[in-house]
Amino acid sequence: EDQVTQSPEALRLQEGESSSLNCSYTVSGLRGLFWYRQDPGKGPEFLFTLYSAGEEKEKERLKATLTKKESFLHITAPKPEDSATYLCAVQAGWNTGKLIFGQGTTLQVKP
Amino acid sequence: SAVISQKPSRDICQRGTSLTIQCQVDSQVTMMFWYRQQPGQSLTLIATANQGSEATYESGFVIDKFPISRPNLTFSTLTVSNMSPEDSSIYLCSGKQAYEQYFGPGTRLTVT
Numbered sequence: 435e436d437q438v439t440q441s442p443e444a445l446r447l448q449e450g451e452s453s454s455l456n457c458s459y460t461v462s463g464l465r466g467l468f469w470y471r472q473d474p475g476k477g478p479e480f481l482f483t484l485y486s487a488g489e490e491k492e493k494e495r496l497k498a499t500l501t502k503k504e505s506f507l508h509i510t511a512p513k514p515e516d517s518a519t520y521l522c523a524v525q526a527g528w529n530t531g532k533l534i535f536g537q538g539t540t541l542q543v544k545p
Numbered sequence: 546s547a548v549i550s551q552k553p554s555r556d557i558c559q560r561g562t563s564l565t566i567q568c569q570v571d572s573q574v575t576m577m578f579w580y581r582q583q584p585g586q587s588l589t590l591i592a593t594a595n596q597g598s599e600a601t602y603e604s605g606f607v608i609d610k611f612p613i614s615r616p617n618l619t620f621s622t623l624t625v626s627n628m629s630p631e632d633s634s635i636y637l638c639s640g641k642q643a644y645e646q647y648f649g650p651g652t653r654l655t656v657t
Contacts, residue, residue, distance in 0.1 A: 468646065477637050477648040478588070480546070485644075521587065531576040531641045532603075535587040 436461045436526050440536035447512055447543050455507040455539045457522030466525040467505050468533060469498050471518045478521055481507075512543045547572050547642045549649035557655045563626045566652045568638030570619040576641040577615055579623045582651070583634045591636075594621040628656045 439458045447453055459467065466485055470478035482491045484500040491498050495516065497508040507520055519540045523533040548571040558564050568577070577594040592600040592613055600613035615621040625632055633656045638649040 466644065470648070475651075475653075477549075477650045480645055480647050483644050483646075523588075525646075531578065531593065531646065532590050533578075533588070533639075533646060535589075537587045 436524065436534050438522055438524055438534055438536035440520075440522050440539050442539060443537065444540045445542070447509075447541070449513055449543055449545050450511045452508070452510045452512070454509070455520055455522075455541070457505040457507070457536055458503060459505070459522075459524050460503075461524050461526050461534070463526060464524060465527055467500055468523040468525070469496075469505070469507055470521040470523070472521055472538070473518050481520075509541070512541075514543045514545050517541055517543045546645065547574055547640050547647045549638055549640055549647055551636075551638055551649040551652050553652060554650065555653040555655075557657060558628055560629055560656060562628055563624055564628065564654060565622050565624045566636055566638075568621045568623070568649055570640045572642070573618045574640035574642045574647075577621045578639040578641070578646075579611070579613060579621070580637040580639060580648075581634045582637060588637065591623070594623075625654065628654075630656045632656050 437460045441456045469481040472478045482498045487502045495510045499506045519538045521538045523535045552567045579591040580588040591606045592602040594615040596615045612624045635651040637651045
């Protein structure tokens with residue numbers, strides 16, 4: 435069964451304290467790994483799609499990496515405005531477009 | 546990127562009634578989806594909205610409860626029928642464009 439597990443469930447950081455969020459997956463044929471940011475009361479905001487092991491993508495203070503079994507979202511020198519829930523999802527088939535989501539990591543960055 | 550809007554943004558409904566949620570995308574997308582996000586939980590796919598044909602439903606979701614239409618490439622509706630308090634959730638529309646998938650702001654539904 436396709437499955438996505440994110441850790442930790444919650445993370446508290448001080449402003450400027452870099453860290454990483456983990457997304458482990460088991461899927462029969464990965465067709466894309468997606469990272470989203472979700473603020474309270476809003477829909478998920480697209481961040482990255484990764485397709486192959488070794489691939490990396492960056493956006494401002496965020497950097498996503500992918501291996502054959504997991505993905506990391508690295509947050510460098512976070513700011514309070516980076517506080518949100520970060521969701522990881524995998525697409526298991528080319529034609530379906532179906533995303534299977536993890537439970538998310540809620541990040542709080544304190545000033 | 547695609548910008549997705551939904552109407553209504555929230556609603557409070559009586560048990561046994563139905564609510565139709567509208568989803569509009571500002572540009573063409575290849576695929577459209579409807580997800581549910583129950584309180585404190587992550588997103589679960591309800592169905593894929595197919596243009597001009599019946600939607601494809603995931604296990605545990607049925608057409609009689611969640612009828613879906615997609616008359617064109619940029620518009621879809623989801624109806625939550627014969628509602629019960631267990632249907633209280635956020636319902637999210639999503640559109641796939643190339644290698645990216647975007648979400649609407651969600652419709653927060655409370656059933657009393």
